[in-house]
Amino acid sequence: SYKEMIRIKPDDTDAYLSLSGIYLKQGKVNTARTILAKARQIAPNNLDTLAELGIVYWELDKPQEALKVLEQALSSNPERPGLLAEILANLAEVYEKLERYDDAIKTSKKALEIDYDDPLANFILGLSYDAKGDGLNAISHMIVAKKHFQELKKNYAKARKWDKRNEQKYLANSSRKLRTFYEKYKFNPEDFGEPPIKNIPIAPPQTAQVEEKKPPEKQLPQSGTGSGFFVSKMGHVITNAHVVQNCKKITIGDNANKQVPAELINTDRSNDLALLKLSTLEMASAESKSLIQKLGIVVVPLASKGLLRSEDVILGEKVLVAGYPFGEFFSNTIK
Structure with missing residues (x-):
């Protein structure tokens, strides 16, 4: 056992970390803190100990203590990307x-530079932007957070009880916050390419009166919008996969009155991308035709590794984001 390992080798910090992990599984946070404190005495700058201790202090509602150990861990310049992203996201939560x-926004963004899908970093960005009154960014990041917390939920069966409980808590909070943000900032889920949120109606009190049942109302088809950009002379368009997910009909246009039917060619769900193609170029607007003619013929294929491949980009290379999810409501310019 780990206790026996510590008895034989009292300075084995890995044994202390493993033992604290067992107590965390059991929800014995204070015991885990005691063990991690001993490990810290042996190796004050051990990054794994500091990172775990920061989480424990956070769970014990001691943000100032969590701040100290996480900032100490960060100042040691962790070289492992996964550990660095974890420290940054947890530190952002404390901020x-x-x-x-x-500070929370700045630190969360640093975490996303390492792992863009980090659900906790996106969750903290959503909360922080809301605190600053930026509803657009608050909703956008909370949508990403909820999506990836849902992905984590699929792996709950293999997760330890401690992780499972926390991920469930964050998933519930992200869903609740999204509802609040939509109402607070006067947006609809459809504005972000998301399915509508159905409110559960409150049932009226039961009465003895018998009413004639009405036939269910016919549901109207739902529609949504998203941004995309042309990538070939043949009329290929790149957009997000979630924008066209489960769509029976897809149209493309640079304004609401000039829409052209399009075909879904392929999707890259790992990067949330989809490749579309216009059914005809004759119906496209003059602006779209002018843009398309300046493009090449070759399209980067949606390979098994995704559209974003390591061999195609260089670290530090500038990235240009074209398109805007609100279209004509705000702007048609490049962001």
């Missing part, structure tokens, strides 16, 4: 708790 929203 948000202490109402240091600018």
Whole structure:
């Protein structure tokens, strides 16, 4: 056992970390803290110990203590990307708790530079942008957070009880926050290419009166919008996969009155991308035709590794984002 390993070798920090992990599985947070504190005495700058201790202090509602150990861990310049992203996301959560929203945003963005899909970093960005009154960014990041917390839920069967409980908590909070944000900032889920959220109606009190049942109302088809950009002279368009997911009909246009039917060619769900193709170029607007003619013929294929492949990009290379999910409501310019 790990206790026996510690008895034989009292300075074995890995044994202390493993033992604290067992107590965390059992929900014995204070015991885990005691063990991690001993490990810290042996190796004050051990990054794994500091990172785990920061989480424990957070769970014990001691944000100032969590702040100290996480900032100490960060100052040691962790070389493992996964550990660095974890420290940054947890530190951002502490900053948000202490109402240091600018620090929370800055630190969360650093975490996303390492792992763009990090659900906790997106969750903290959503909360922090909301605190600063930026509803658009608050909703956008909370949508991403909820999506990836849902992905984590699929792996709950293999997760330890401690992780499972926390991920369930964050998933519930992200769903609740999204509802609040939509109402607060006067947006609809459809504005972000998301399915509508159905409110559960409150049942009226039961009465003895018998009413004639009415036939169910016919549901109207739902529609949504999203951004995309042309990538070939043949009329190929790249957009997000979630924008066209489960769509029976897809149209493309640069304004609401000039829409051209399009075909879904392929999807890259790992990067949330979809490749579309216009059914005809004759119906496209003059602006779209002018843009398409300047493009090449070759399209980068949606390979098994996705459209974004390591051999195609260089670290530090500038990225240009074209398109905007609100279309004509705000702007048609490049962001």
